[in-house]
Amino acid sequence: MGANAQIKERANQQRSLETKNKILNAAEELFSLHGFYGTSLRDISALSGVRMSLCYYHFGSKEDVLQAVVDRRADAHQQALLEPLNAYKEQFGDQPIPVDALIEAYARPIMERHLSCGNGWRNYTRLMAHLYSESAHLEPKVQVHKYDPVIKQFFAEFRRSMPHANEPELHWAIYFLRSSVINMLLDTQLVDDQSAGLCDSGDLAQVITRLKSFFSKGLQEP
């Protein structure tokens, strides 16, 4: 292969990547807003400005597009979730990590991406939440549940910080925390509406403060 051909191939790969990302960005937004079945490849094509046939060329099928959307940010998101946890582990060593620090370590990376890292991350986190209710019908075609190991690690740390709590009670408490975070990711405006605007689910600092103060009360030792 000549030098010219190599340059051409590089340019093509670059353009291919850009096209793929245009598709994924549009799909991410629409899937997260209207669900998998509420979104057609025509919608994605229209929003992305990329011809429909290219979606098939690059991904194969609608389900494959969803899978690609899910996969694109999965590793980065997992890393972001574990980073503060590991930092705390290092900081506290053998000592247990305080409960409110654990709550923040869990909630902040998620809510931060949802609220202050741009539309891409906002759509991605919303989609992840949305998929919890759609996944039953989507699997096994699409692999969605990628964060179970992360939850396991968080549970282990909560356990260490609350040695006297009984196991089921602790599981329920962490589940309630997860439910609340997941619900916020859906952007249902439930708390904003309920409080007639007094509470702002779009305010990261407020969200983290409220999560910490409420759930650390529930997660105290008896």
Added chain:
Amino acid sequence: MGANAQIKERANQQRSLETKNKILNAAEELFSLHGFYGTSLRDISALSGVRMSLCYYHFGSKEDVLQAVVDRRADAHQQALLEPLNAYKEQFGDQPIPVDALIEAYARPIMERHLSCGNGWRNYTRLMAHLYSESAHLEPKVQVHKYDPVIKQFFAEFRRSMPHANEPELHWAIYFLRSSVINMLLDTQLVDDQSAGLCDSGDLAQVITRLKSFFSKGLQEP
């Protein structure tokens, strides 16, 4: 109109009602499992055993079927939610109702219908939860949010029971409670999976106990 004609008309109305309910039952189940867009009228027709054209005759459109499903149990559900609250109001009179009683008054009617009143109610409550994430795309064609006044009444009672709590904090706490209940209605098995079966989200007594003990801790006066 002769007596014979009247009898015939009665029988027809009866049959008509049965057909409608067959359709609504199937729609309730499928919408609640796969969402509005994940369900076709063909699916509903197949599951109910009623011809597709009859769905149009009785309701008009797919959206109208959803609306009818939502409406069918709405009043009964509202009543069921307010009944224990009003009973407590009567019982305690001017005294504030204890917080854990309020939590139970809110959660039990919902979770009871979800877990121990048969498949119809189970599907209905699951659908209501599901619609929180789909409603943005469905409105204004379908009117879904029918429980805001109920929440208002509950908030007022929580307020009375916790006169020193600040308003936003109270709103957030009640919102976290609602999130957890809503998530359980979706039957995602999150807590069952997370705890490897140690916790059972299908056990009504367990669910109520855990909700009360956890959320009453978070809802204490400072």
Added chain:
DNA sequence: GTCTATAATGAGATAGAC
């Protein structure tokens, strides 16, 4: 009220020229 048949639209997916 119920049935069959069918219209009309939109969906996912593919073929083949460039």
Added chain:
DNA sequence: GTCTATCTCATTATAGAC
């Protein structure tokens, strides 16, 4: 890699006989 054109199928919805 990109485009146009098209296929095939499922969907919502309607018309008209009984």
